[in-house]
Amino acid sequence: MEGISPLSNYNAALFFGALTIAFHSWANFNRPSDGAWDGLGDLVSLLNPSDVRARQVVNRAFFLYLSILLLIYFVLCSYAQLLAPFLGEQFASLVEEASRTVGAEEIPKAGFDPEFLTRPVVEEDKSPSVPLTISLAMVGLAPQVRVLRELESRLRLVAHWMSGIPTRLIRGADALSRQSMDIHDAVEAAHGSERTDTAEDNRFLIGPRDWKRYNHYLDFMAKQSIPIDTYDLKNYLGIIITFNSWLLNDRLDVVRRDNWAAKDVETAVQADVDGFLASMDRLMLFEGAGDARRASVVDLSPGAWKAAEISAAKTARMISMLAFLLDEHGALDTDAYIDPNTYNNTRRSHMRKQIEVLRERLDSAQSYADWSELTFALWGRSLVVIILAAALSGAVAALLNLQAQQDTIAIWRSVSAYTQNAIVIYALPLLAALLMRQSSMRSGQWQNVFVTSWVKGTFQLGEVWIATAFIALFCVLAQDFAIVMAKHGVELVASRAGDVVLNSLFYNGPPALVGPTLAVGVLLLVDAWESGRRGADGSVPSNGVIRFRMFRAVLYTLISLALVAFIGKLSGSLYVRPEGQKMSDFLTRLLIPLETTETASAWEITRDFFSDIWVFAAYASVTATFIGLAVSVIVWASLQIDYHNLVYRDSDEPDAQGGDMLAEEGAGQHGGSEPEQGAA
């Protein structure tokens, strides 16, 4: 009988376990992740995560999800025994059962096998069943280990969320469905005057029946005493009628279904639109809908009209989702060539105009959705910029230090150290701070200090600073512990853990606070930038005011950084270096017992700090560089958004204010001269 090599068995099992995860992870990834999916309404059962974003975005999110899943898998396999107690009883029993076997697991080859007895005992083998069972548990096959399923579920949620699945679609469709369509103003403006648009030939390219229908609706609402404010309802109806003609009835000829086939989604939307319009026809007695008896009895109960408005909002949102989905998958060809042989000149002119309108509305909604979500792209690019900048700074610093002596290894070490520190000190706190802000924004809890109260805002920024400082300090402590343990062994470090913590916090803690301070500074900058949005009273601050607010944010940040630097210097100076100890030796330094100085007074320390102006200048320049980088990232991201234009059309709180704002806007136009389209 052949002897079994457990090491190769284990590796083979590890490999097959990874393959199992890779094969099953797509099915898991492509499942809805949380309650956010309810926002898709009736489409929730028709859409998978891979349907709601472009293929490239989904692939990127899946790659991230799979990579982290595999990383966790390998870590779990490597430290299964160690991690078992922390992952719950089920996991512990899984590992224990998988690794406990009664009886011989190995038998030497036929005859006397000297290798079996003489091989060195330093080798280590592991049970091949561990990676196999862990991989099966991670993908949700038997056995069921709750903690692993929870891990996968949360990871999927993060991957979806970072890629805007499905939140980008929901927010984008929300924004799109609340935009005012030109047809509304044009039809209302034409009332009582000569109508240039007809059912058969109108510049909005609305189908004849829908054109008549919309005109009838507006006429009906103008003549009857409708018990609710009908402005929102008219807007929603405009969107539904317009998109129904443009997208579902192809009157704009921009839908390329070869690129994204979702017949069931289109069918569901069409059914919803048809159903909604039929109910509106009945309510507003269009073309004899309802019987003759009802024609004389108009339903003017507030409940019926409120229900109609809710139903209109739902349908407008649904058809906007379809528009958003078509565009996301490249099935809306807004650059399409309009064939002169198919359409006459007038029609082509109308089509070009309306395609532009559609593109503008979609871009505006997409910008809103992108800005509302911290997307994977923003996260990834911010990280890459910070890391690259840190690596570059490391290389430059090493070159300056070495001067004539060109040591490649030293340069790489310096690059590595700067990069690592940048991740811990700058990148992590910045991302955590943005995440906290985003989370508060979503729940409507974020207080913009430039708009609301500085007292509330300061407390809030303080919370962010404390949380991010905790993250940075924890990472610094972990780094220091890892380095010291590698050098001095676990036992020694364990016996002097207190010294390591104090030394680490006093020496490396203050520099780690720079990142959180910068992060709060970036949040202040973003708040200053966002304070340019329309306020609750409808006023929009001038650009000068916004610039001044941003200047204040930078100023406060610099003052805070100087304070942190001073505290760092102060805490670092509390030490007395024992004789013969090299301060440059980081590892040794960490094990020096903490002693306080008796000679240096606070004044001397302060004087020393400010007298070393070159150190201060270098420190300030580095921090300023990072401020610049962080701001650049944020500004660069925001430059892609026509934000003020979006705000002008919509509000950040559509449910609460959107209708009113649009009403104001619409009222202004209504009472005024002929709208732009009418004049054209």
Place this chain on the structure above:
Amino acid sequence: MLRWLIALLVVSAAPAMAQDAPSRGTIIIGFRQEARPFVWQDRDSGAYRGYLADLCYEAVLNANYLPQGVTITATQRAAFLQGKPEASGGTTPEIDLLCDPTTISMRRLSGFLRLKEPPDRRFSPIVFLANGTFSQRPRITKESLDRSDTDLTAWTCMGEGDASSATLLVGFVIGTTAEDEINELMRSPAKVLGSGDEPRWQRICSYEFKNHAEGVGRLCAGEIDLYFGDSDIVNAYAALSPSCNPVTRPKRTSYEPYAFVVTDRTPGFYDHFVKGLYASFGNDTKAQNRVRTYFPDQEISTYLEILYRIYRLP
């Protein structure tokens, strides 16, 4: 609880079955007191328990003999296997069957053939397959290998250096196959146990314990660095002490096929016993229950499974 009930059932069934079936005579079975989970003596009842003990009782009963257990120490067992009763001071009881995790090896087979003094000894078919491993205490440091203050006069030392040299203390039970393993360990070129970060040793001192309970107890107390034995046995004794957490060397260092030793004290017993043994393996339910009783929550190894399947004779 279940295992005790089943063990009690098996033990109490012995006289009842003997009364019902015609008995060919009484068979003296030698059991060790401390070789869990294969065989041990319950301190309260005095009954012998364990996976192999149950198997012995069942096979003897299947062969229509009346089993009668006697205790045999590790020293007596070693003397019995070597055919040198004087090695135990002549105290080794006369037995028909040694019911113990005894490794069948070419050396022992040759030794049995060379025996001149009665009784003749023969190995039964293999009844269990095990791997011998070294279990070590969790932390072995350079400082802990300094044995200059330890009295090692009762220990057998080999290797370079003196009392101040880095010394590895290894334990095993007298009469086991540990000697070869320790020699191999000494020949290891690396002379480190785990990763390269672990301290090197220069010499090994070994000690023969009277039983596994004592040896594993010393390992758990951190008084020795390594203990050689069947991993199932070491784990069983380590489990008796909640604070004990020896690190079992994951690499199996030896192949240990266990078999019973049968003497010719009772003429004709060997053939009947072998038949009774195969009959014990033939009942699949009983065989599985036996494993589940003494190795709960553990999977039977592939090799052992195959062996037991082979034993299901037509």
